[in-house]
Amino acid sequence: MDKKYTIKDIAKMAGVSKGTVDRVLHNRGKVSPTALEKINEVLNVINYEPNLIARNLKNTKIYRIAVLLPDPETDPYWLPCVNGIRDAVNEFKAYNINIQTHFFNPESTKSFLESNTIILEDQPDAVLLAPLFHKETLEIVKEYNEANIVVNTFNNQIESEITKGFVGQDLHKSGRVAASLMNLILTDGQIAIIHIDESVKNAVHMQEKEKGFRNYFDEKNNNAFSLTTLKLKQHNVETKFAVFLEQNPNLKGIFITTSKAYQIASLLSPLKDRKIALIGYDLVENNVNFLNEGLVHFLIHQNQKRQVYLGISTLVEHFLFRKDIPETILLPIDIINAENASFYIA
Amino acid sequence: MDKKYTIKDIAKMAGVSKGTVDRVLHNRGKVSPTALEKINEVLNVINYEPNLIARNLKNTKIYRIAVLLPDPETDPYWLPCVNGIRDAVNEFKAYNINIQTHFFNPESTKSFLESNTIILEDQPDAVLLAPLFHKETLEIVKEYNEANIVVNTFNNQIESEITKGFVGQDLHKSGRVAASLMNLILTDGQIAIIHIDESVKNAVHMQEKEKGFRNYFDEKNNNAFSLTTLKLKQHNVETKFAVFLEQNPNLKGIFITTSKAYQIASLLSPLKDRKIALIGYDLVENNVNFLNEGLVHFLIHQNQKRQVYLGISTLVEHFLFRKDIPETILLPIDIINAENASFYIA
DNA sequence: AATAAAAATGTGCTCGAACACATAAATATT
DNA sequence: AATATTTATGTGTTCGAGCACATTTTTATT
Numbered sequence: 001m002d003k004k005y006t007i008k009d010i011a012k013m014a015g016v017s018k019g020t021v022d023r024v025l026h027n028r029g030k031v032s033p034t035a036l037e038k039i040n041e042v043l044n045v046i047n048y049e050p051n052l053i054a055r056n057l058k059n060t061k062i063y064r065i066a067v068l069l070p071d072p073e074t075d076p077y078w079l080p081c082v083n084g085i086r087d088a089v090n091e092f093k094a095y096n097i098n099i100q101t102h103f104f105n106p107e108s109t110k111s112f113l114e115s116n117t118i119i120l121e122d123q124p125d126a127v128l129l130a131p132l133f134h135k136e137t138l139e140i141v142k143e144y145n146e147a148n149i150v151v152n153t154f155n156n157q158i159e160s161e162i163t164k165g166f167v168g169q170d171l172h173k174s175g176r177v178a179a180s181l182m183n184l185i186l187t188d189g190q191i192a193i194i195h196i197d198e199s200v201k202n203a204v205h206m207q208e209k210e211k212g213f214r215n216y217f218d219e220k221n222n223n224a225f226s227l228t229t230l231k232l233k234q235h236n237v238e239t240k241f242a243v244f245l246e247q248n249p250n251l252k253g254i255f256i257t258t259s260k261a262y263q264i265a266s267l268l269s270p271l272k273d274r275k276i277a278l279i280g281y282d283l284v285e286n287n288v289n290f291l292n293e294g295l296v297h298f299l300i301h302q303n304q305k306r307q308v309y310l311g312i313s314t315l316v317e318h319f320l321f322r323k324d325i326p327e328t329i330l331l332p333i334d335i336i337n338a339e340n341a342s343f344y345i346a
Numbered sequence: 347m348d349k350k351y352t353i354k355d356i357a358k359m360a361g362v363s364k365g366t367v368d369r370v371l372h373n374r375g376k377v378s379p380t381a382l383e384k385i386n387e388v389l390n391v392i393n394y395e396p397n398l399i400a401r402n403l404k405n406t407k408i409y410r411i412a413v414l415l416p417d418p419e420t421d422p423y424w425l426p427c428v429n430g431i432r433d434a435v436n437e438f439k440a441y442n443i444n445i446q447t448h449f450f451n452p453e454s455t456k457s458f459l460e461s462n463t464i465i466l467e468d469q470p471d472a473v474l475l476a477p478l479f480h481k482e483t484l485e486i487v488k489e490y491n492e493a494n495i496v497v498n499t500f501n502n503q504i505e506s507e508i509t510k511g512f513v514g515q516d517l518h519k520s521g522r523v524a525a526s527l528m529n530l531i532l533t534d535g536q537i538a539i540i541h542i543d544e545s546v547k548n549a550v551h552m553q554e555k556e557k558g559f560r561n562y563f564d565e566k567n568n569n570a571f572s573l574t575t576l577k578l579k580q581h582n583v584e585t586k587f588a589v590f591l592e593q594n595p596n597l598k599g600i601f602i603t604t605s606k607a608y609q610i611a612s613l614l615s616p617l618k619d620r621k622i623a624l625i626g627y628d629l630v631e632n633n634v635n636f637l638n639e640g641l642v643h644f645l646i647h648q649n650q651k652r653q654v655y656l657g658i659s660t661l662v663e664h665f666l667f668r669k670d671i672p673e674t675i676l677l678p679i680d681i682i683n684a685e686n687a688s689f690y691i692a
Numbered sequence: 693a694a695t696a697a698a699a700a701t702g703t704g705c706t707c708g709a710a711c712a713c714a715t716a717a718a719t720a721t722t
Numbered sequence: 723a724a725t726a727t728t729t730a731t732g733t734g735t736t737c738g739a740g741c742a743c744a745t746t747t748t749t750a751t752t
Binding site: 352353354365368371378400401403404 | 707708709710711718
Binding site: 016017018019020023029030031032035054056057058059060 | 702
């Protein structure tokens with residue numbers, strides 16, 4: 001029923017040589033109308049699917065994929081990505097796939113641009129990047145397109161038709177998820193939305209989460225809650241947050257839009273008298289520790305590891321199996337507490 | 347650095363023919379100690395990894411895998427598995443893999459045994475099964491082993507050394523996860539653990555969940571809660587549960603250990619005055635509807651789809667790439683509420 | 693009609709592993 | 723020493739797609 005036909009089979013059935021079948025399948029070279037029709041007739045009857053194994057055996061071309069992401073040494077958020085890359089390398093090492101990892105400094109647009117220049121010079125077949133900087137990304141993606149280098153992105157969604165593929169999360173909805181959990185823990189009181197970040201680079205990221213978070217409470221139309229936004233930088237968290245805490249004695253919950261929940265948790269740790277619900281992002285080690293201690297109630301898992309893995313594997317399948325690169329792959333918004341955390345840690 | 351060596355390369359380096367290298371690699375045929383040493387010397391220096399593409403090209407053997415699971419028509423819990431099988435079929439259709447699906451009636455051990463007999467007669471290379479019935483499974487696995495058919499299991503863990511592989515969830519921990527969520531919603535009162543099932547087939551399954559659930563509260567040592575267990579069958583849910591509700595006016599939460607939370611939810615739906623927290627299992631349509639209505643607070647996702655997919659793919663990789671079948675693969679315990687459910691529905 | 697040019701079609705080799713088979717070298721047997 | 727037998731080693735073919743090149747057929751040109 002679903003017998004596998006080969007080019008030779010088709011040739012025999014159509015009464016021509018495999019060379020002619022090959023020309024029809026790839027519409028190269030010239031074929032007489034008579035032969036074309038005969039072959040098409042056969043192709044209409046059977047369901048020919050080329051043997052990808054054979055194709056890739058002959059194919060001596062080595063596809064080179066560059067992955068560009070922030071240095072995990074600077075921000076451990078990116079650490080799981082390295083494992084995702086490792087997995088992809090392992091999975092595809094049987095094929096002619098070469099994967100090269102590049103790191104940039106997430107606090108420097110210059111570093112981002114420099115890394116991209118290096119990649120451009122290296123002329124890979126494709127690049128998967130975490131486009132932290134919006135304007136710069138548009139520039140370099142244009143260059144990649146001109147150099148015929150396929151671009152795929154992850155983690156940060158760029159609103160532009162210039163990029164084709166994206167793997168990541170729906171940030172707005174993840175904010176809503178956080179809100180729904182907060183709404184479950186608390187019945188009333190003040191909730192702070194805290195952005196902790198060095199630069200404006202994550203601005204869009206954090207804003208989307210905040211919007212989603214607020215949107216949930218707006219819909220509920222529950223005026224038992226009041227929401228406040230607080231923007232902090234890593235170096236001033238301690239001082240500024242202490243002041244904020246003092247000035248807001250009714251504070252009951254905190255939603256931290258970056259992976260820095262542990263910074264807040266460590267400040268709340270000594271204040272045993274204040275019971276504040278904490279919800280943050282990402283299973284970085286410090287966060288998980290506070291999760292287990294009970295100071296952080298929930299973490300939302302962004303699954304960076306899988307983001308990178310999927311980003312790479314769609315590229316590989318594009319080259320190897322000629323599949324299209326999906327426009328957007330949205331990963332589930334995983335809810336993590338102390339009880340199920342261990343299963344998500346890579 | 348990580349150049350790919352072929353058998354021919356090794357032969358040249360060792361000064362022998364590729365035939366001899368082949369004999370050493372597969373330790374077949376006879377090889378002189380001199381040749382063996384020369385080849386081993388080369389193999390110690392380089393890192394030879396056979397080209398799996400080439401290997402599988404020549405390999406004309408078609409590996410046949412049978413998948414046996416309960417009929418989704420009888421219990422929609424199993425519906426996502428069909429999609430998992432579809433995904434696997436698609437992914438591996440390039441290779442010589444043939445996957446056959448078989449359904450049995452989950453309420454009949456006879457049906458289970460009959461299906462297995464059919465599969466045994468069909469002589470596939472491997473079988474992936476949902477071993478609902480413990481005793482019967484041990485019997486038929488023995489027969490599979492004798493017939494040299496590789497066995498992998500999913501969903502229900504069989505405590506026996508007779509089976510090698512299992513893909514599923516840690517049920518005890520999933521009970522704990524449910525408890526931790528319940529503990530978040532409620533501060534005190536009575537909690538019911540309800541088992542809804544036709545037969546004893548799921549007994550172990552449900553018990554493990556209950557144990558985990560109770561274990562969490564035991565550890566907390568919080569005597570604000572009291573836990574009760576209630577066993578129901580699908581046809582008597584309505585009558586028995588109504589009685590139970592009346593007799594337990596202080597009931598604040600219900601943990602349903604099967605995918606039948608919707609049955610309880612539909613009975614609670616008209617009782618607007620009683621606010622009861624509901625936590626259940628599985629994203630079957632009815633459950634999700636009540637989740638969205640707010641009657642079910644959380645569902646724990648057992649990800650049957652991925653269970654089957656992984657169960658198949660480990661078998662495929664076993665045949666194609668000679669990888670070992672992992673003894674146990676435990677999938678994450680996904681916490682689902684109304685906000686993130688859509689991302690998990692296949 | 694003969695030759696040149698263009699178009700159509702067929703043939704043969706490659707990729708790397710695997711294995712059957714052929715040949716060669718090393719022992720054993722008379 | 724000559725032949726038989728065992729053991730070791732090498733050669734050649736296969737899998738299916740893809741593409742270069744050779745060959746044949748058709749059409750154009752003198």
